[in-house]
Amino acid sequence: MIRPSRIKEFGHELGIDVIKITTAEPFTEEAAKILEQKNEGLYLRSEHWYKRNIDKICDVQTKLPGAKAIIAACQCYLTDEVTDHTEPGKPHGLIARYTWRNHYLDLRKRLRKLGHFIKKESGASFRVFSNGPVAEKPIAVRSGIGFYGKHSIIINRTYGSWIVLGEIVTNVELEPDSRALGDCGDCQKCIDACPTGALIRPYILDRRRCIQALTNWYGVIPDDIARVWGNRLYGCSICQDVCPLNEKVKSQKPRTDLGYVGPSLPLLEILNIDEAEYRRRYSNNQITSSWIKFPAIQRNALICLGHIQDTTTLPFLKKFIPHNDAILAETAEWAIARLKNGS
Numbered sequence: 369m370i371r372p373s374r375i376k377e378f379g380h381e382l383g384i385d386v387i388k389i390t391t392a393e394p395f396t397e398e399a400a401k402i403l404e405q406k407n408e409g410l411y412l413r414s415e416h417w418y419k420r421n422i423d424k425i426c427d428v429q430t431k432l433p434g435a436k437a438i439i440a441a442c443q444c445y446l447t448d449e450v451t452d453h454t455e456p457g458k459p460h461g462l463i464a465r466y467t468w469r470n471h472y473l474d475l476r477k478r479l480r481k482l483g484h485f486i487k488k489e490s491g492a493s494f495r496v497f498s499n500g501p502v503a504e505k506p507i508a509v510r511s512g513i514g515f516y517g518k519h520s521i522i523i524n525r526t527y528g529s530w531i532v533l534g535e536i537v538t539n540v541e542l543e544p545d546s547r548a549l550g551d552c553g554d555c556q557k558c559i560d561a562c563p564t565g566a567l568i569r570p571y572i573l574d575r576r577r578c579i580q581a582l583t584n585w586y587g588v589i590p591d592d593i594a595r596v597w598g599n600r601l602y603g604c605s606i607c608q609d610v611c612p613l614n615e616k617v618k619s620q621k622p623r624t625d626l627g628y629v630g631p632s633l634p635l636l637e638i639l640n641i642d643e644a645e646y647r648r649r650y651s652n653n654q655i656t657s658s659w660i661k662f663p664a665i666q667r668n669a670l671i672c673l674g675h676i677q678d679t680t681t682l683p684f685l686k687k688f689i690p691h692n693d694a695i696l697a698e699t700a701e702w703a704i705a706r707l708k709n710g711s
C-alpha cells in the first residue's frame with residue numbers, strides 16, 4: 369500500500385502543481401453528455417478524435433484493465449513574458465498561451481516519474497496521460513482539481529483556467545479526494561466576449577464556431593468568423609483572458625523549454641516554408657502534432673494578414689492565387705479583399 373499523502377508529496381517535489389485522486393469508475397453521465405452534443409452537431413467531424421469511441425474514452429478500464437484509481441494533476445502555464453513578437457515589417461500571428469511550450473509533454477514526463485515511484489513503493493502498474501485520450505475534464509472535476517467554467521474549461525481555485533491536465537491510471541487502491549466545488553455564479557463574461565458566439569449557452573461550446581477548434585480544422589472559414597478572427601495563428605483564449613477567476617492567478621517561471629515556439633510566429637515565414645520545414649522548425653509542440661494539417665496553419669496565416677492590413681504583404685497573398693489548393697486560394701482572395709477594403 370502507498371498513502372495518497374506520500375504520492376502528493378513526491379509529486380510536488382517533482383514540480384507538479386496540484387495532485388488529486390479519484391476512483392477508476394467510468395464516467396457514464398459525462399459520456400452521455402458528450403454523445404448528446406455530438407448528436408446536436410456541435411463537433412467538427414474532421415477532428416482527429418471525432419471517430420473515437422466515447423465510452424472507451426470515458427472508462428479508464430479500457431486503458432488499464434483492473435484500474436482502481438486515477439491520480440489527476442494539473443500544471444499552471446501562466447508566465448509574464450511578452451505576448452507578441454511582431455516587429456515593424458515582420459507581422460506575427462498569435463499562438464495560444466497553452467501551447468507556447470509543450471506543457472503536456474512536460475507534465476507527462478513528471479507523471480511518469482511519479483508513476484515509477486508508485487510502482488517502486490507498491491508494485492502497482494500504471495499508465496500516464498496528458499491531452500487525452502481519457503476524459504480529462506470529468507476526471508479533473510471528480511478528483512477535485514477544478515470545476516467547469518461556463519466556457520467549458522476547467523477552473524482551478526489557485527491557478528484559474530491557465531492549466532494543463534494530466535493523469536496516472538493505476539491498479540493500486542487509493543483514498544479518493546472529494547469533487548471540486550465552485551461555480552461561476554452570475555458571471556457570463558466569457559459568453560459575452562466570445563467573438564463568434566461559440567458559447568451557445570453556459571457550459572456548451574459549438575466547436576464549429578470556436579476559433580480555438582477551427583485553427584486546426586481544415587476548410588474555408590466562413591466570412592462571419594474570419595472577420596473576427598484577428599491575428600490568431602493557432603488557438604484562441606479570449607474567453608480565458610476575460611475571466612475574473614483568472615485575474616488573481618500569479619505568473620509562474622517557465623517550467624520547461626520543451627517544444628518552445630513562443631507567443632507568436634512570423635507569418636511571412638509560415639507562408640514561405642513547406643510542411644517538412646514547418647515540422648522541423650517547430651518540432652515537439654502541439655502545433656506540429658501528426659494530426660495538425662499544415663495547410664490549416666497556412667490558411668490561418670492568410671486570414672491573419674487580412675486582419676493586419678499591411679499592404680507590403682500583398683505579394684505574399686497573391687502568390688496563393690491561383691494555387692493548387694482551392695481552400696488556400698479562396699482564403700487568400702478573402703484576405704486581399706479585406707486588406708484592400710479595410711473591412
Ligand code: SF4
Pocket residue numbers: 519561562563564565566567573577578579580581604605606607608
Ligand atoms: S476559444 Fe475563442 S472562439 Fe472559442 S469559445 Fe473561447 S473565445 Fe470563443
Ligand code: SF4
Pocket residue numbers: 517518519551552555556557558559607610611612613
Ligand atoms: S468568465 Fe465568468 S462565466 Fe466565464 S468561466 Fe469565468 S467566471 Fe465563469
